[in-house]
Amino acid sequence: MEPRQAQLSFSNTEIAFKHKSDAELRKASILFKSFDYPVLLRWGPALAKIALSLGLKGFIKSTIFSQFCGGEDITDCEKAIQQLSKDRVGTILDYSVEGADDEQSFNETTHEIIETIKKAKSNANTPFSVFKVTGIVESDLLEKVASGKPLDASDRGKWEHARKRFFDICNTAKELQVRLFIDAEESWLQDAIDGLAVEAMQTCNQEKAIIYNTLQMYRHDRLEYLKQQYSQQKCYLGFKIVRGAYMEKERLRAQELGYQDPIQKTKEDTDHDYDEAIHFCLNHIDRISVCVGTHNEKSSHLAATLMQQKDLDNEDSRVYFSQLLGMSDHISYNLAHHGYCVAKYVPYGPVKAVIPYLTRRAQENSGMAGQMGRELGLITQEIKRRKNLSK
Ligand SMILES: Cc1cc2nc3c(=O)[nH]c(=O)nc-3n(C[C@H](O)[C@H](O)[C@H](O)COP(=O)(O)OP(=O)(O)OC[C@H]3O[C@@H](n4cnc5c(N)ncnc54)[C@H](O)[C@@H]3O)c2cc1C
Numbered sequence: 001m002e003p004r005q006a007q008l009s010f011s012n013t014e015i016a017f018k019h020k021s022d023a024e025l026r027k028a029s030i031l032f033k034s035f036d037y038p039v040l041l042r043w044g045p046a047l048a049k050i051a052l053s054l055g056l057k058g059f060i061k062s063t064i065f066s067q068f069c070g071g072e073d074i075t076d077c078e079k080a081i082q083q084l085s086k087d088r089v090g091t092i093l094d095y096s097v098e099g100a101d102d103e104q105s106f107n108e109t110t111h112e113i114i115e116t117i118k119k120a121k122s123n124a125n126t127p128f129s130v131f132k133v134t135g136i137v138e139s140d141l142l143e144k145v146a147s148g149k150p151l152d153a154s155d156r157g158k159w160e161h162a163r164k165r166f167f168d169i170c171n172t173a174k175e176l177q178v179r180l181f182i183d184a185e186e187s188w189l190q191d192a193i194d195g196l197a198v199e200a201m202q203t204c205n206q207e208k209a210i211i212y213n214t215l216q217m218y219r220h221d222r223l224e225y226l227k228q229q230y231s232q233q234k235c236y237l238g239f240k241i242v243r244g245a246y247m248e249k250e251r252l253r254a255q256e257l258g259y260q261d262p263i264q265k266t267k268e269d270t271d272h273d274y275d276e277a278i279h280f281c282l283n284h285i286d287r288i289s290v291c292v293g294t295h296n297e298k299s300s301h302l303a304a305t306l307m308q309q310k311d312l313d314n315e316d317s318r319v320y321f322s323q324l325l326g327m328s329d330h331i332s333y334n335l336a337h338h339g340y341c342v343a344k345y346v347p348y349g350p351v352k353a354v355i356p357y358l359t360r361r362a363q364e365n366s367g368m369a370g371q372m373g374r375e376l377g378l379i380t381q382e383i384k385r386r387k388n389l390s391k
Contacts (some may be wrong), residue, residue: 008304008338010297013382015337016330019087025383028326031067032376035366045359049352057351068326068361069096069354070346074119077348080325085125088336090343092128092181092322093119097353101138103161109135110165114172121176127320127343128212128291130181131169133193137162145192166196170211174204181240181291184214187250187262194225198233205236209289209318212238217274218247220264226277230284240291240322241277243270245360275302282306282319289318295328295374304340314339326361330378 010016017025051060070077074093081091093116100109113131120126133142141158144151151159173180182197184190197213204210215222229237244250247263254261264270278299281290292303300321307319323332325344336342347357365373 008301008334010300010330010334012334012337013330013378013385016333016378017382018333019083019329022383022386025379025386027063028067029376029379029383031063032365032373032379035362035373038366044362045355048355048358052352060351064358064362065351065354068324068347068358070325070348072348072350074115074348077346080346081123081125084344084346087333088339088342089332090125090127090341091346092130092343093126094130094345094347095135095349096347096357097135097349098356100135103158106136106138106162106165110169113169117169117172117176117178117180120178127317127341128179128181129173130183130345132183132185133166133196134185134189136165136169139189142189142192145195146189148191163196167200170200170204174210177210179210179212179238179289181212182214184216184240184242184244186246187219188253198229201233201237202235205238207236209236209238212240212289212291214240214242214293215277216242216244217277218244218250218264218270219262220269220273221262223273223276223280226280230280230288237288238290239277239281239288240293241274241281242293243274243296271296271299274299278303278306282310282312285310285312285316285318289320291320291322293322295323295331297331300331300335304335304338307340315341317341324361327365327375 020028048060051057070080070091070093077091077093084091095109095112095116097109100106109131113129113135116126117129120129138158141155141162144155145159170180172178182193182200185193194213197211200211201209201213215226217223226239244263250263251261254263264273274294274296275298278290278292281288282303290303292300294300303319303321304314307314307316312319319341321332321335321340321342323329323342323344325346332342332344347354365375
């Protein structure tokens with residue numbers, strides 16, 4: 001670990017990719033280059049399904065799946081957990097199966113999330129667990145609850161079951177003292193998720209932050225919400241601060257249904273509120289624990305600098321930094337190298353079920369009109385650095 005005074009820099013690709021062999025780097029480079037082919041991006045999900053039906057699961061597993069996922073089940077993720085821990089990077093097991101929409105699947109997902117909490121309890125290298133409420137509750141039902149309209153008898157029954165699943169997960173986290181993130185989702189579902197999260201914080205966060213809700217700072221109302229929560233709640237608070245993943249969908253729906261767009265007008269506005277939220281949490285660190293969930297270098301740097309200014313130890317676990325597996329290793333590994341608390345989301349699930357997740361990662365990493373994507377640029381830089389060394 002570097003001494004505190006050493007300058008934190010995210011441009012050190014040697015630290016960022018120390019865990020990757022030359023062959024692994026080349027493989028990652030080919031993969032990220034392939035995201036620049038619009039045809040592959042467009043037809044990727046369909047091609048992946050065809051490849052699976054032709055028995056080519058091994059190909060998908062050894063390429064895009066191994067870049068962004070830890071394995072098909074918790075045991076399968078052990079290697080990724082160990083690999084990350086060698087460089088002081090923690091793992092947040094993220095059960096990434098999407099599209100469950102019946103009670104049996106919701107119960108199975110609940111069971112799986114509880115297993116990740118148990119795993120986190122038994123392994124010091126998995127400091128958090130995480131889940132999406134839409135993995136255990138029908139989106140339509142969440143939307144109805146979020147709208148505030150009364151539920152009919154059938155929906156009331158379903159909501160009771162959903163709440164039971166939700167609190168089974170949160171209470172397990174409390175009992176085992178494992179910190180738990182609740183992911184943020186679409187704005188029309190979020191009031192229902194926030195309501196559950198506030199209840200869970202009130203019961204589980206009396207002594208410290210166990211339950212963390214997520215705030216999407218691309219919403220123009222979230223900074224105010226954060227401040228409101230701080231003044232209204234008396235318990236400890238946990239917040240994962242992100243920019244938000246559903247911008248296009250949000251804007252489109254607002255336009256189609258004719259209500260005010262919940263998203264900030266510009267990227268600068270989102271960045272401004274993101275950084276303000278970091279300031280606010282760190283100014284109230286006695287009661288707010290925070291996870292800086294971002295691939296943005298400036299915001300990550302800001303949080304690290306504010307910690308120093310406030311004389312917080314780099315390893316103070318009330319401030320965590322988090323990125324997704326296979327992305328922004330230059331941020332994760334350089335922060336960890338300087339002693340900050342860092343953990344990667346490590347998605348897992350059967351190959352077929354995580355294809356929507358993999359598709360989103362591919363789209364996010366496609367460069368714009370001949371411009372090299374952020375990840376590919378870093379990988380290329382490290383390959384060159386190693387070549388120059390061996391000359
Ligand atoms: C550990 C972790 C956990 C996450 N959990 C969640 C979660 O629970 N819920 C969720 O929704 N997302 C989540 N995300 C995804 C996250 O919201 C972002 O989509 C993603 O990280 C990209 O944003 P960034 O902060 O890395 O920075 P950047 O790459 O600097 O910012 C890109 C983001 O800025 C915003 N933006 C872009 N253009 C505009 C514009 N014109 N106007 C306004 N805003 C704009 C969008 O949110 C866009 O995704 C998570 C990400 C990480 C790393």
